[in-house]
Amino acid sequence: MKAFIENPELLINEFNKMAAIAQKKAFITVGIEIQQEEIEVLINYIKELASLKKEFVEKKLGNEANLIFTFENSFKVLQYELEMLVFIKQDKMAEAWDKLVDAQVVFENVVRTYPFEANSLKGYLERLNNYEKLLFPKLHFQSAGGIIKESKCSICDNDYDKCDHLKGKLYMGEMCCRIITEMELEEVSYVENPANKHCRVLTIEMNEKIIDIMTLRQKSTTANK
Amino acid sequence: MDYKIEEIELAGYIEKLGINYPEGLCFFPENIDSAKDKSDFIFTDSVSDLSKVFKQNNINISKLGGDSKLLRSRKNADFFAPAIFFSLSLISENPSIVSLSLSVLANHITDFFKGSFSRKKVNLDIYVETSGKKKIQKIAYSGNVEGIEKLAEVIKSIK
Numbered sequence: 001m002k003a004f005i006e007n008p009e010l011l012i013n014e015f016n017k018m019a020a021i022a023q024k025k026a027f028i029t030v031g032i033e034i035q036q037e038e039i040e041v042l043i044n045y046i047k048e049l050a051s052l053k054k055e056f057v058e059k060k061l062g063n064e065a066n067l068i069f070t071f072e073n074s075f076k077v078l079q080y081e082l083e084m085l086v087f088i089k090q091d092k093m094a095e096a097w098d099k100l101v102d103a104q105v106v107f108e109n110v111v112r113t114y115p116f117e118a119n120s121l122k123g124y125l126e127r128l129n130n131y132e133k134l135l136f137p138k139l140h141f142q143s144a145g146g147i148i149k150e151s152k153c154s155i156c157d158n159d160y161d162k163c164d165h166l167k168g169k170l171y172m173g174e175m176c177c178r179i180i181t182e183m184e185l186e187e188v189s190y191v192e193n194p195a196n197k198h199c200r201v202l203t204i205e206m207n208e209k210i211i212d213i214m215t216l217r218q219k220s221t222t223a224n225k
Numbered sequence: 226m227d228y229k230i231e232e233i234e235l236a237g238y239i240e241k242l243g244i245n246y247p248e249g250l251c252f253f254p255e256n257i258d259s260a261k262d263k264s265d266f267i268f269t270d271s272v273s274d275l276s277k278v279f280k281q282n283n284i285n286i287s288k289l290g291g292d293s294k295l296l297r298s299r300k301n302a303d304f305f306a307p308a309i310f311f312s313l314s315l316i317s318e319n320p321s322i323v324s325l326s327l328s329v330l331a332n333h334i335t336d337f338f339k340g341s342f343s344r345k346k347v348n349l350d351i352y353v354e355t356s357g358k359k360k361i362q363k364i365a366y367s368g369n370v371e372g373i374e375k376l377a378e379v380i381k382s383i384k
Contacts, residue, residue, distance in 0.1 A: 104342050111340025121340070129342050148270055148296040161273050161292070164280075168337070178273070183298070193343050195300040 008064055011052075015071050018045060022078040032089045035082045042079040046072050053173045063115075065173030070113045077107045081128070088135070093214040094202070097136060101197040104128050113170050139213065140201040141194035150182035228366040228376070230383060233258075235352070235361040242290070249315045250286045250326060252276070253308035253352055255297055263290035270296040272307035275333060282329045284322075302343035304334050308350040311380065316353075324377040331373040338370065345369060353380050 024030075025038045053068040080103035087096035107128060111121050151160045154177040160167075165176045190201075203210045203219055210219040235257075239246050244263050247253075252275070254266035268288065273296065279286045289310070299305055309330075315322055330349075338345045351364040362383050366376060 108340035108342075112336065118339075125340065125342070132342075143300045145297065145299045145301075147267060148298050149294055151273075151296075161276070164277060166277055167274055180298070186297075191301055193302040193346070195302050199300070 008067065011067075011071070015074070019074060019078065022075070022082070026078065026081050026085065028085055028088070030085075032086055035086050039079055039082050039086070042075050042082070046075050046079070049075070057172050060172075062172050066113065066170040067115060069170055069173045069175065070110055070115065073106050073110045073113075077103045077110060077124075077128075080106065081131075084131070093136075094212075097139075097200075097214065098198060100128070100131055100136070104132075104197070109168075109175060112168055113175070137213065139197075141191055141197060142188055142199045142201070143191040143194045143196070144185060144199070145187050145189070146183045146185045148180050148183050151178050151180045153177075154179055227368045227372075228364050228379065230379075231363050231365075233352075233361050233363050244290050247287075247289055247310050248312050250279075250284065250312075250322065251310040252286060252288045253310050253350070254289060254293065255308065257289070257308075263293070265295075266290050266293045267295045267297050268293055269305050269307040270298040271305060272296065275307060275330065278329060278333045279326070282325075284326060284329060286326075302341065303346040303348060304337055306330060306334070306347060306349040308352060310352040311354065313354040313356065316380075323380050324374065327374050327377050331370055334370050334373070347373060349373065349376075351376060351380065353383060355383060 022038055022042060025035055049068050049072045053065050053072070056065040056068060080099045084096045084099035084103065087093070087099060107121075107125065111118055111125070114121060152158060153160045153163045153165050155165045155171050155174060156163050160178045165171060167176050167178050169176050194200075201213060203212055205211070211217070212219050236246070238257055242260065242263055252268060252272050254260065254268050256265065256267050260266050266289070272288065276286065276288070286309075297305075309326065311323060311326075334347055347366070347368060347370055349366045351366065353362045353364065354360070355362055364376065364379060364383075366372065
């Protein structure tokens with residue numbers, strides 16, 4: 001990794017190579033043990049990237065640290081995609097859904113922070129979108145709304161309204177977030193277009209039976225729900 | 226472009242709340258017509274980001290009633306923009322401020338939607354002072370990002 005500090009171009013080449021290998025294994029037909037092995041490779045590589053980012057931050061190389069953020073998150077997307085495929089093969093459909101949503105959410109961060117021509121990412125965006133349409137049933141979502149009373153900035157820890165950092169932007173390899181520390185819940189509603197697709201309806205009640213929406217398997221009866 | 230225009234009587238609310246009548250460019254709370262006191266004001270949570278973005282673009286904008294701690298957050302994939310007020314004096318002195326402000330807003334929302342998988346819908350209320358303190362037109366817009374900049378023409382037509 002030391003060579004990358006001297007020449008980030010090498011890092012970009014390695015990123016492209018590693019991503020291409022992982023993408024070749026992200027098909028439902030590929031052996032589960034090969035996909036599990038690739039997940040381990042990606043997890044370890046993400047850890048290496050985190051150490052490299054620390055070095056860039058120590059050297060105050062903000063652009064390089066931000067580039068590593070984008071690479072780390074790109075590999076996380078691939079990791080989640082592979083984990084989704086593995087969970088499907090293991091008949092763990094709720095977990096598979098959660099991994100797909102994780103992949104979509106992290107990919108949004110990649111697109112927002114990608115320093116190169118973002119058109120090349122369009123195909124992958126469609127791929128993740130198509131998984132949702134082809135592999136999973138139409139789901140129903142919920143959305144919570146409320147009044148934020150206090151929040152702070154993840155970068156400087158000050159009141160989010162008082163600092164100049166902007167949510168979703170990168171600062172020395174870290175994405176700025178608004179951390180809500182006090183909120184009053186106002187409502188929970190059913191929505192078609194949720195901000196958080198993890199927040200979904202899990203079961204339905206039919207003929208006194210509780211049915212898992214994802215698998216259509218009976219979870220319990222209403223008598224013992 | 227999907228929008229509705231209605232005339233509202235703002236001076237009465239402002240007087241009741243005991244706050245200064247807004248001048249220039251100003252973010253309005255969502256509950257301007259029902260708040261009993263300025264401390265009850267609830268702004269759309271995107272007001273925090275847009276205050277910073279406007280400042281970065283050297284556009285002076287304030288919040289009606291000064292700082293408010295209450296922000297409404299909706300965990301919805303649509304973008305809810307804070308209501309924006311344009312005073313008559315500002316539009317007269319600086320006619321380009323409307324298109325400039327809407328362009329800054331549209332760019333911010335375009336960034337927000339980058340990489341988004343969901344439908345990209347924006348909800349935005351604009352208050353325009355048309356003839357002195359008594360007459361305010363409220364434009365309630367709901368549509369895509371591209372439509373925001375076109376609202377400048379709508380504002381020009383009702384001014």
